[in-house]
Amino acid sequence: MIPMRDGVRLHTVIVIPKGAKDAPILLTRTPYNASGMVTHMVDGHESAHMGPALQGYDNAVDTIIDGGYIRVIQDIRGKYGSEGDYVMNRPLRGPLNDTPVDESTDTWDTIDWLVKHLPQSNGKVGILGISYDGFEPLMALVHPHPALKVSVPMNPMVDGWMGDDWFHHGAFRQQNLPYIYEQEATRDNTQHWWSAFHDDYDLYMHYGSAGAMGKAYGMEQLGFWNKIVEHPAYDSFWQQQAMDKVLAKEPLKVPVMLVHSLWDQEDIYGAPAVYRALEPKDTHNNMVYLVMGPWHHGQEIEDARSLGAIQFGSDTGTYFRKHILAPFLAHYLKDNAPPNPVAPVTAYRTGANQWERLQSWPSGCAHGCAIQPTPFYLHADGKAGFQAPTASEAKDTSYVSDPAKPVPYRARPSQPVGYDGGLTWPQWLVDDQRTFSGRTDVATFVSPVLDHDVTIAGMPKVHLVASTSGTDSDWVVKLIDVYPDQVADDPQMGGYQLAVAMDIFRGRYRESYAHPHPLTPNKPLLYRFELPTANHMFRKGHRIMVQVQSSWFPLYDRNPQTYVKNIFFAKPKDYVKATQRIYHAPGEASYVELPVVEKH
Template sequence: MKLRKSLVVASLFASLAVSAAWSQNGGLVQTGSDIPAKWQKPEADYDYVKREVMIPMRDGVKLHTIIVVPKGADHLPMLLERTPYDANFFTEKDSPHLRDIVWAANREWVDDGYIFVYQDIRGKYGSEGDYVMTRPPMGPMNPTKTDDTTDAWDTVDWLVKNVSESNQRVGMIGSSYDGWTVTMALLGPHPAVKVAAPESPMIDGWMGDDWFHYGAFRQVNLDYFTEQTSKTGKGDSGPRWSADDYQNFLDAGSAGNWAIENGFQQLSFWNRLSTHPAYDAFWQGQALDKITVAHPSTVPTMWLQGLWDQEDMYGAIHTWEALKAKGMIANNHLVMGPWYHSQVNGAAENLGPLKWKGDTAADFRRNVLIPFFDTYLKDRKPAEPTPQVLIYNPAENHWDKFSDWPGATEQHLTPLYLQSNNGLAFRAASAGEDSYVSDPAKPVPFIEVPLQFSTHPRWATWLVQDQRFVSTRTDVISYQTPILTEPVRVEGAPFADIFAKTTGTDGDFIVKIIDVYPPTVAEQPEMGGYQLPVSMDIFRGRYRKSFAEPSAIPAGEVQEYKFRLPTMNYVFKPGHRIMVQVQSTLFPLYDRNPQSYVPNIFFAQPQDYQKATVSIEHGSSGASAVLLPVVPASTAIQ
């Protein structure tokens, strides 16, 4: 209270001095600038101190860093997030209260007592240096002496020496690209890094994270390329000629043509990506799951992702599985929640029409994630040991704890065979085939049109979109079981195993595993008959033999297309049906396959796009199926 009175008195004397000067010139003339030499915002009553510093790296480049310390802090751990998305974003609000200025994901951390550190990575926003998209580790693809491993090391080293209120312990966290920076830090962590949580980390951009899925390019990223690499700050997205991105991208033709029309020749990352459409050394050399296994850390790490993550559903689980396969599981945990991309950092009472028991994200942060960090940063044991694996069961609406989780193995998988007359059964099918015409001029939309990539609520929840909107299209084939009389429980990663022939010389295959709800649902009428996708992905046919060396599909010959689908922890309940849908386009999210073989689909010409008749085989000509990890009873820890 005395401090506040002193400030008021000082302010009063300053006002009187200004009034006297004003009176001397009659109040008519103002000399000097209306902007003071240094504006000092009164912050005596703030419950935190905010510092902005430039932390030097080993090569002299300085990185813009914001440090937020609770007032009166002593011996608190530091929570570090390194980002290309503007460190100022995390504390952009102006309030005397720390809990009000941090973003939603950090409020529970404020309650627990943490120092927050947010840093712009090299070359973005307030940081010096050159920006390189997901800069590869030092080596053949990065001849410099720095990378995001060394930058994280140098940052942590500076923090433990210069933040006197800390206990010299650091935990690292971040989602998406920020999850990638956490993973990079783990390749050579500073000794002060005691715990980490890569959330939906971008691990392998070709196999199944942001840029491609099994070779099919995700056109939603074209806007990201200009936003991220055209300016040090945030650039603009591409211009739109109509309100419907389905039509915009159809009119553009190929992804490469869209890029050329919008000046992408100026963007180095686009030029690199578009000249490497196959999984060659360019992509293999920066696949972080493989690099992480080659440089394992002992830092306790929680690998996190959403079961319906529409951007990075590949990285976390594949890295965890790779570490497990090498016997490095003791300090690595896996969590998969009922979330879209990065929803773990917000509110998660629901996902589209799916309603959960409480806020699954806030409850997880409070009850699992923060206690996990506190274990290593505060020497505080959690109320319950952190499970090795924690995965939400959406059908039964609860978390399941596991001591282990099956990896990417085809052993113990149960074939669910595609049958004639659009049937689906666990018994072998009789010989036959079903055909559809895939027309690149009329591709199947990934959500109902009109659509815009920039409409976040639709983009974030598209993976739970009711599939009835395409089920009557003639270029989508749906197979379904009879009404289930017993539950079918699946735990693990399913595989699509499709035998097909096409009149084209290239083509894509999209396979969806769907839970078909009963015709009426008394508790939630809008879910009556709902076709809920539980696991789906796309596979580019030219890579059926080799991801690195594509080859034309022999027209009219049956070929096998086998690929892994996203992980499931799910129960198909009695009264429901299991459905499998097969189609060849998912537009404009994925670029159109011309269906005639060309060296680089990015630059396919209008005449290359051809209709093709695709025939799905079953029975003796090819036992098309989805291979499900069916278990007779839950393996979860009770």
């Protein structure tokens, strides 16, 4: 029970290798039960070995054991064995936190105690973690302890409104309601969410709005839920705690390795955003590192030969741990440090299935490449390509969006968010999009068969000219790799529609994320937003597809398509059908700007 500066004690599990001397410390701070991450039971029997004991935590145990590290796992304030009050993603001391403590001070106090009370250590500490545990290494960078020598945020929660856990461009991720409920209701997560429906699609339709559902579950008793409902727009509540914005104002004192999953189904915004914030400070290109792998959220510490139906031909997770994470940690934490062999950017190119060592991101390739922003136009009659539309083709494509029949984000039945019991939540971003391309409320545009490889590296930018007959609207845009009908070495992939980058944008924020406005009905308006980072090769013989739709349910709450002050409190009468139009005419052309890699 390590004491913090305000007297609150935090429960901490310390696992020391037998005979350890001058050993570095690897710290993880978690809201997910430190004791549960360590076990002495292996196949029903007690074990005194460190490897089996840590298997309860993660599969990166190979890196920990082989490196001879002292492993420290701590319950954050207010969770499980720790004292104090829990606040979801507790903000830094300041306008959003009037107490004398935050996750930064708790990390500082913990490290200070560890280096003074563990004689087996060399006094060097590294902090690492995934997701919420990845948010903690970012907080550790604010006024860092001198003993902190390296930080490894993996799939971190960074900006909950722009594109991580709670919203994406203003659309609320309502399938995270159970997470908020279980995480906040009790110290040890013993109060569990329940459902009377097999299909989450039916569950969320039953309650109508996310606000009505929260009320039915008694969530007004939960502080963080009330904050979400009170702050549907990107106001100071969200902006002041966005970690990329926080760290952009801080001096760069500790080497950082940001680890990102290209198909991160939970926190796909965060790591690249922090990289963009920190990289300009790294004047010698030796403090900020970025790793991007072909993974779901956290898959870098698991077997990563495949994701869903997509095969990579090798275990990319083992490669990361052995050739990137292990030597990186050793360089910064061990005495007589070995050289650091890790490139500033290590990026896996999906489609080509190969790792690249780069000096920066996005740079396209190691030598002789440039990124050329290239419009990929949406044409009438479901066509798409790199040629701009002409005046002779139809000026728009239309569909009817009906909130009573929203477009599913997965083939039904919609599973709940989760990792246990056969749930396939981690792979939804690579689901075959053919399930949706035939729907009349999904506009589909596809290119001719490619006669050469097309590689993109960076964030595709949506430039959608569209109108709605309503006064509010959501726009979901999907960039898709369409496989040939015949794939000789993998027949199940014939015609597969693999999403490369997808996201949603809530129309009311077209002019300002902080100040929503109703839309003018039936008027063509420009919607601009970025899709998640991609590093992908569309192979010769494949096609490039874009799908556009106006709901993505039940992952995101339904837009009523009638402007209301706060969608959390939309009434049944507010939900109306709307005719959506996507425009193609010269001067009103819709396209996705692709960051195409061109070799000189």
